[in-house]
Amino acid sequence: MSKIKIFDCTLRDGNHALKHQLTEDNIEDYCLAMDGSGVYTIMVGHGNGLGASSLQVGLALLDERTMLQTAKKNLERTKLGIYMIPGFGTIKDNLEPAIQDGVELFEIGCHCTEADTTREHIEYLCNRGLETYGVLMMYHMASPEKILEEAQKMQSYGAKGVILMDSAGASTPEMVQRVIALLVDNLHVQVGFHPHNNMGLAVGNAYTAVCEGATIIDGTLRGFGAGAGNCQLEDIVAVLEKTGKRTGIDLYKMLDASDQVMPDIMGTEFGQDSISIVSGQAGVFSAFKLHVLNAAKEFGVDPRDIFKELGKRKAVGGQEDMIVEVAEKLSSPMGSRNSNVNYQLESLL
Amino acid sequence: MNKIKVGIIGTGNIGTDILMKLKRSSILECGIFAGRNPDSKGIQLAKKMGVPTSTESIRAIEENPDCCEIVFDATSATVHKQNAPILRRLKKFAIDLTPAHVGKMCVPVLNLEDCLLLDNVNLITCGGQATIPIAKVISDVHPETKYIEIVATIASKSAGPGTRNNIDEFTQATRDALSEFTGIEHTKAIIVLNPAEPPITMHNTVYALIDNPNMDEIRRRVREMEAKIKKYVPGYSILLEPSYENGRVTTTLQVVGLGDYLPKYSGNLDIITCAAIEIAEYYAREKLLKRG
Numbered sequence: 001m002s003k004i005k006i007f008d009c010t011l012r013d014g015n016h017a018l019k020h021q022l023t024e025d026n027i028e029d030y031c032l033a034m035d036g037s038g039v040y041t042i043m044v045g046h047g048n049g050l051g052a053s054s055l056q057v058g059l060a061l062l063d064e065r066t067m068l069q070t071a072k073k074n075l076e077r078t079k080l081g082i083y084m085i086p087g088f089g090t091i092k093d094n095l096e097p098a099i100q101d102g103v104e105l106f107e108i109g110c111h112c113t114e115a116d117t118t119r120e121h122i123e124y125l126c127n128r129g130l131e132t133y134g135v136l137m138m139y140h141m142a143s144p145e146k147i148l149e150e151a152q153k154m155q156s157y158g159a160k161g162v163i164l165m166d167s168a169g170a171s172t173p174e175m176v177q178r179v180i181a182l183l184v185d186n187l188h189v190q191v192g193f194h195p196h197n198n199m200g201l202a203v204g205n206a207y208t209a210v211c212e213g214a215t216i217i218d219g220t221l222r223g224f225g226a227g228a229g230n231c232q233l234e235d236i237v238a239v240l241e242k243t244g245k246r247t248g249i250d251l252y253k254m255l256d257a258s259d260q261v262m263p264d265i266m267g268t269e270f271g272q273d274s275i276s277i278v279s280g281q282a283g284v285f286s287a288f289k290l291h292v293l294n295a296a297k298e299f300g301v302d303p304r305d306i307f308k309e310l311g312k313r314k315a316v317g318g319q320e321d322m323i324v325e326v327a328e329k330l331s332s333p334m335g336s337r338n339s340n341v342n343y344q345l346e347s348l349l
Numbered sequence: 350m351n352k353i354k355v356g357i358i359g360t361g362n363i364g365t366d367i368l369m370k371l372k373r374s375s376i377l378e379c380g381i382f383a384g385r386n387p388d389s390k391g392i393q394l395a396k397k398m399g400v401p402t403s404t405e406s407i408r409a410i411e412e413n414p415d416c417c418e419i420v421f422d423a424t425s426a427t428v429h430k431q432n433a434p435i436l437r438r439l440k441k442f443a444i445d446l447t448p449a450h451v452g453k454m455c456v457p458v459l460n461l462e463d464c465l466l467l468d469n470v471n472l473i474t475c476g477g478q479a480t481i482p483i484a485k486v487i488s489d490v491h492p493e494t495k496y497i498e499i500v501a502t503i504a505s506k507s508a509g510p511g512t513r514n515n516i517d518e519f520t521q522a523t524r525d526a527l528s529e530f531t532g533i534e535h536t537k538a539i540i541v542l543n544p545a546e547p548p549i550t551m552h553n554t555v556y557a558l559i560d561n562p563n564m565d566e567i568r569r570r571v572r573e574m575e576a577k578i579k580k581y582v583p584g585y586s587i588l589l590e591p592s593y594e595n596g597r598v599t600t601t602l603q604v605v606g607l608g609d610y611l612p613k614y615s616g617n618l619d620i621i622t623c624a625a626i627e628i629a630e631y632y633a634r635e636k637l638l639k640r641g
Contacts, residue, residue: 054537055556055597056500087540090521113544114505116513141544314545321500321554321601325589 003246004210005040006233007107007163007192007218010265011071012083013225016047016287017270020060024070026265027062031074033257038249039233040216041081041105044071047226047287048317049109050082050098051089057287057320064094068101081105083135086117087318091124099130107163107218109135111316112142115150119157126158133192133216134159137317140170140283144179151183151191161190163218166205167287167317169198169228169280173208184213192216195231197223197272198280202231207239221258224266227286228276234258278304282311291320295327305330351640352378353633356410356441358432359423360384360391360402362509362611363446366618367421368395369609370626376633377626380416383409391610407432414439418636419629421446425511426518433469442632443469444625448515448522454529456481457627458577465632473526474519475617476501476540476553478624479585481530482578483555483600486570487591488531496558497527498537504548507615516540551604551616552588556597564598567591571600581627582620583607 011030015022027044034042044067046052046060053060060067072080082103084094087110095106106125108118118134125132134154139147151162164179176193183191193209193216195202206217219231237249276289284307292310296303309326355377357364364384368391371379382395383403395402401416403409406424410416420441422429429449436443445452452469455461456478464470472478480499488494501523512519523538543549568591578585584605591600604616611618 051537054500054539055496055498055558055599056539056554086516087520087542090517090524092521093524111542111544114513114542116510117516117542119514120517313549314543316541316543316545318500318539318541319502319543321502321552325601328589 002215003248004240005216006038006237006247006249007041007043007081007216008034008039008220008233009043009083009218009230010220010224011042011044012049013047013220013230014265015045015060016226017224017229017266019290020046020053020058022061022067024062024066027067027070028074029261030257030265031071033261034078034254035075036077037253037257038247039078041079042071042075043081043083043107044068045082048085048088050084050094052085057318065097065101068098068103072102079104081107083107083109084121085109085318086121091121095121095124099128104131106130106132107135108132109137109165112136112139112147112150115153118154122154122157122159132159133161133163135163135165137165138167138285139164139179140166140168140175141314144182147179148182148186151187155187155189159189161192161216162187163192163194163216165194166196167285168283169196169202169276169286170283171195171201171205173201173205176205176208177212180209180212180214190215192218194218196225196227196280196286197230198228198276198286200272202229203235203239206231206236210240210245221254222262222266224262224270227279227289228272229270275303275307279307282307284310284315285317287317288320288323291323295323299327299331301327301330351637352376353419353636354378354380354417355419355421355629356381356383356417357421357423358383358407358410359511360386360389360395361423361511362507362615362618363511363622364421364423365391365394366610366622367423367625368400370622374626374630376637377629381409381413383407407435410439410441411435418442419444419632421625421629423447423511426515437468444628445469445471446621446625447511448474448518450522450525454526455628456530457581457624458482458574459485459530461628461631464628465635470628472621472624474523475503475551475621476538477523477526478620479551479553479602479604480555481526482574483571483602484527484531484557486574487555487557487567487598488533490566490570491559491562492532494533494557494559496535497531497533498539498556499523499527500539500541500554502541502543502549502552503617504551504614505542505544506548507611507617508542548612548614550614551620553602553604555600558597560596562593562598564591564593567598582623584613584616584619
C-alpha cells in the first residue's frame with residue numbers, strides 16, 4: 001500500500017477561525033515546530049487562499065507575501081504550499097509572486113461543478129513543472145458521477161491529484177465511501193480528502209477515505225479551522241499508525257507541536273457548537289460561520305435559521321454577501337423569530 | 350432608414366445574445382454571424398433567422414469585407430488578440446467583448462464618446478460593466494477612498510466556455526479597470542460562479558473603505574447612475590442602497606436579463622451585450638448622419 005501523504009493546512013484553514021489574523025510569530029513558531037515532522041506540505045495563507053483577503057470574506061492581518069516569506073524562511077525540509085481559488089486570485093497578482101517567494105506546492109480549487117475555471121491556472125503551473133493539485137470544494141452538492149467528471153477535467157489539465165473538500169462538513173461515511181471509491185477506480189492520479197468536523201465525523205471520514213484508496217489527507221493540528229474545524233491530524237495519524245498504514249510522520253514531533261505551539265495560535269474558544277452542527281446539516285460552507293453570527297446579531301435573527309435558509313438557497317463559497325440579505329429578509333416582521341439564542345450568542349461573541 | 354451592417358464573431362452565449370438583440374435595432378443589421386463550431390446552438394438559431402453564417406470565424410470577414418462595418422468579437426481573450434490586427438487592417442470598428450484589453454476600456458455610461466474615434470474598444474467584463482459605474486460614483490464623491498472591491502456572482506449556466514477558459518483574464522481585467530476608472534490604486538475583483546438550480550440572478554456587491562463618507566451624496570448619485578444605466582440595461586437595479594458600517598460603504602445591485610437568448614437570470618449577458626449594442630448604435634448613428 002502506498003504511503004499516505006498528510007497535507008497540513010493549519011496555517012491556512014486555521015486562519016478562518018482567527019478571522020484571518022495569523023501573525024508572523026504564529027507562522028514562524030508553527031513552521032519551526034513542524035518542519036521535518038513528515039507532513040508532506042505546510043500550507044499557508046488567508047483562509048480562502050491567495051487573493052482572498054477582502055471585505056467580502058475578511059481582510060487578513062498580514063499581506064500574503066509576508067505570510068509566504070515568513071513560512072519559507074522557517075521551512076527547510078517541508079514543502080511550502082498554497083491554496084488558490086480562481087476568481088479570487090489571478091496568475092499575475094498572486095501566483096507569480098508566490099512562485100517567486102518559493103512556494104513549491106499548489107492547490108487550485110473551485111466549487112465542485114466548476115472545474116473548467118481551474119484549467120488556466122493548473123496548466124500554467126504544470127507547464128512550469130510545479131507540483132499542482134486540483135481541489136473540488138463543497139463536494140456534497142453534486143452527485144459522485146458529476147464529481148468524477150469534474151475530477152477527470154482536472155486530471156486532464158495536468159493536476160497531480162484531486163482533493164475533495166467537504167467544505168460544509170456535511171458528509172456521512174457512506175457518502176465518502178461512494179465518491180472516493182468511484183474516483184480511485186477511475187482516475188490515474190492521486191485522490192485526496194479534506195474533511196470538516198461539523199457533525200463530529202471528520203477523523204472518521206478521513207479514515208474511510210483512506211480505506212477506499214485516498215492517498216492524501218488534508219487537515220490541521222487540533223482540527224483548527226473554519227466552522228467546527230477540520231480533520232485533526234494528530235488523531236488521523238494515530239489511527240493510521242495503529243492500523244498499519246504508512247504516513248512517514250513523526251507522531252511525537254507532531255504532538256509536541258500541538259501541545260507547545262497550538263495553544264498560542266488558537267487563543268479563542270474553538271470547536272463544535274450548536275451553530276456549526278446546524279450548518280453541517282444544512283450543507284453550508286463552514287467559513288460562513290463568523291459572518292452568520294455577525295449578521296444574526298445585527299438583524300436580531302436566529303443564526304441557525306440563517307444557515308437553514310442559506311442551505312435552501314444553495315449558497316457556495318465566496319457568496320458571503322448573501323448572508324446579510326438573508327438575515328435582513330428573516331428579520332422582517334413576517335420572518336422574525338426573536339429567540340433566546342441571540343442573547344446567548346451575544347454573550348459568546 | 351438605412352442600416353449599418355455588423356458582424357459577430359463567436360457564436361456562444363454572448364455572440365448569440367447580441368444577435369437576438371439586433372432584431373430590435375432600427376439601425377443595425379447582422380451581415381455575418383461567424384464562429385468555429387458548426388454544431389453551436391447559436392449557428393442553428395441564426396440559420397433559422399435567415400442571418401448569413403459561417404464556421405470560418407474571422408476568415409469569413411477577411412474573405413468578404415463588405416459584409417459588415419462594425420464587428421462584435423465575442424470569442425476569447427486569446428482569439429481576440431489575433432483578430433484585433435486583422436480587424437484594424439480591414440478598417441472595421443471592433444467592439445471587443447472578451448477580457449483581451451487590446452483597445453480602450455469602455456463603460457458606455459462613463460466614457461462612450463471618448464471611444465467612438467478609436468478602432469477598437471474593449472468592454473472589460475460583465476462584472477466590470479455592472480460595478481464600475483458605482484465604484485466611479487463613490488470615487489468621484491470621495492477621491493480619497495482607500496480601497497474598492499467588487500464581487501460579481503453569476504449563475505454557472507450563464508457562464509459559457511469562453512468565460513470559463515478566461516476566468517483569470519476576467520478577474521484581472523475587472524480589477525485593472527476598477528483602478529483605471531476610479532483612480533484608486535488598491536482594488537480587488539472577485540468572481541463567483543454559482544450552480545444553484547433554479548439559477549440565481551446576476552448579483553454584484555461594491556465595497557469601499559472610506560472615512561466619514563457623505564452618504565446622502567453617495568446615495569443620490571448612485572440613484573442617478575442607476576437611472577442612466579437603466580436606459581440601456583433595463584434590468585439593472587440597486588438591491589440594497591449604499592450603507593455604511595465599520596468604515597465600509599456597501600452597495601448591492603442585480604442585473605435581470607431581457608431573456609433574449611438565455612433566460613432572465615443571465616443579467617451578466619445583458620449588461621455587456623446591451624453595452625455593446627449601445628456603442629454600436631451610437632457609432633452607426635454618427636456614420637449615417639455623416640452620409641446624410
